[in-house]
Amino acid sequence: MSEPLHYRSTRGARHAAGIEQVIAAGLAPDGGLYVPEALPSLDPSLFDPNGSLADTASTLLEPFFRGSPMAGELPAICREAFDFDVPLRPLSFRNDASVLELFHGPSAAFKDIGARFLAACFRRLRRDAAAPLTIVVATSGDTGAAVAAAFHRQPGIRVVVLYPDGRVSPRQAHQLGCFGDNVQALRVAGTFDDCQRMAKAVLNDTELQSHVPLSSANSISLGRLLPQMSYYAHAALGWWHRHHRPLNFIVPTGNLGNALACVWVREMGLPVGEIHLACNANATLSDYFDGAPYSPRPAVATLANAMDVGAPSNFERLRWTFPRDHELRLQLHASSVDDDVIGDTIARHARDHGELFCPHTATAMHVLDGMSDTDLAWAVVATAHPSKFDSVVEPLIGRTILVPPALQAMLQRPAHAEPMPASDEALKHWLAYQTA
Numbered sequence: 001m002s003e004p005l006h007y008r009s010t011r012g013a014r015h016a017a018g019i020e021q022v023i024a025a026g027l028a029p030d031g032g033l034y035v036p037e038a039l040p041s042l043d044p045s046l047f048d049p050n051g052s053l054a055d056t057a058s059t060l061l062e063p064f065f066r067g068s069p070m071a072g073e074l075p076a077i078c079r080e081a082f083d084f085d086v087p088l089r090p091l092s093f094r095n096d097a098s099v100l101e102l103f104h105g106p107s108a109a110f111k112d113i114g115a116r117f118l119a120a121c122f123r124r125l126r127r128d129a130a131a132p133l134t135i136v137v138a139t140s141g142d143t144g145a146a147v148a149a150a151f152h153r154q155p156g157i158r159v160v161v162l163y164p165d166g167r168v169s170p171r172q173a174h175q176l177g178c179f180g181d182n183v184q185a186l187r188v189a190g191t192f193d194d195c196q197r198m199a200k201a202v203l204n205d206t207e208l209q210s211h212v213p214l215s216s217a218n219s220i221s222l223g224r225l226l227p228q229m230s231y232y233a234h235a236a237l238g239w240w241h242r243h244h245r246p247l248n249f250i251v252p253t254g255n256l257g258n259a260l261a262c263v264w265v266r267e268m269g270l271p272v273g274e275i276h277l278a279c280n281a282n283a284t285l286s287d288y289f290d291g292a293p294y295s296p297r298p299a300v301a302t303l304a305n306a307m308d309v310g311a312p313s314n315f316e317r318l319r320w321t322f323p324r325d326h327e328l329r330l331q332l333h334a335s336s337v338d339d340d341v342i343g344d345t346i347a348r349h350a351r352d353h354g355e356l357f358c359p360h361t362a363t364a365m366h367v368l369d370g371m372s373d374t375d376l377a378w379a380v381v382a383t384a385h386p387s388k389f390d391s392v393v394e395p396l397i398g399r400t401i402l403v404p405p406a407l408q409a410m411l412q413r414p415a416h417a418e419p420m421p422a423s424d425e426a427l428k429h430w431l432a433y434q435t436a
């Protein structure tokens, strides 16, 4: 257990890299995603039962950073990234069910956690860098705002955010365009899958990279995935200490980064029970887990827009973790929830229980609602604050939602985004020209 961990691409074992390289590059040189050569195992007794989320994160991530020049700074990185609460709040209307609230960060969605961790790593990795680094981030809404907030005014870094024009909520669009300074927002005439493809295309372009050093901050970046494991470990270990049983999770899922973090925590030996993926009408994953062949497809627009993904990138990492279909299908359950049901779930919980959920969280609440009382303890993962999706939620509940102060401050700034065609070449040209 004292050996440093090596990383490789999902598409080939030849390229071995250390964690600094993996975090700096985002995507492996062969176009695959970085994964650890093997997931480490950790005994639950290694964790301090009274530790903070940052303490849990340091213990959990220590093997991933072992041997790295950043290893000694990991506790400080975790304190910077996890400087807000991630409460596991019991639900009043159902025994042994809770909500794991991941939305108390600056941009009011769980993407803050990965983005802040990545920014804390880059502050250290780029300390002595000569050339500025451009971080390209494709977003279905929430990633871009979290990355922009985390890197805003960080010296030596420029952030370029690509989002599908007209497919993010008005408040999300405002958040993406309101930073300015070192953050530029591009509204792409296409879908999130187009944005993601364009980001991958520029990151794979070595010719462009020799002029314009680029990195990614998408959920394809391992530097975002690893910190997301921390809140699952922290919630599950806390539950374990109090109740001596595993905690089971229902995870709103799009690109599969959040849920994969939960799967990896369980693989590492921590007390996570069942994992249920809650998807919107984009049913690629639920079809697969129902037994159909894996078939990525174009995304359709839904009320839970941050999950409008037809080709979830992290499926490649899930396949690496469980290479055989029959084995993989045993690991997870998945449901697809359409817009009518999302709307009904939001309205019903507001009316009957005074509980407000964002449309993404509502997919997971619906899955919980459909479960008969079992002796399993479930945590519904709440991925965004409902006020971020006021245009969806307010008409359903017939009143306005209070906006958290950090989000309020963003909404008061003016916003600007440039139009961009859904073309790899157009983005390459824009990036090359902008820095020239």
Ligand SMILES: *Cc1c(COP(=O)(O)O)cnc(C)c1O
Pocket: 109, 110, 111, 141, 142, 143, 219, 252, 253, 254, 255, 256, 257, 258, 259, 306, 307, 360, 361, 383, 384
């Ligand atoms: C990004 C996002 C999701 C989906 O998470 P993945 O890691 O892409 O599966 C769900 N809900 C919200 C609010 C999000 O921003």
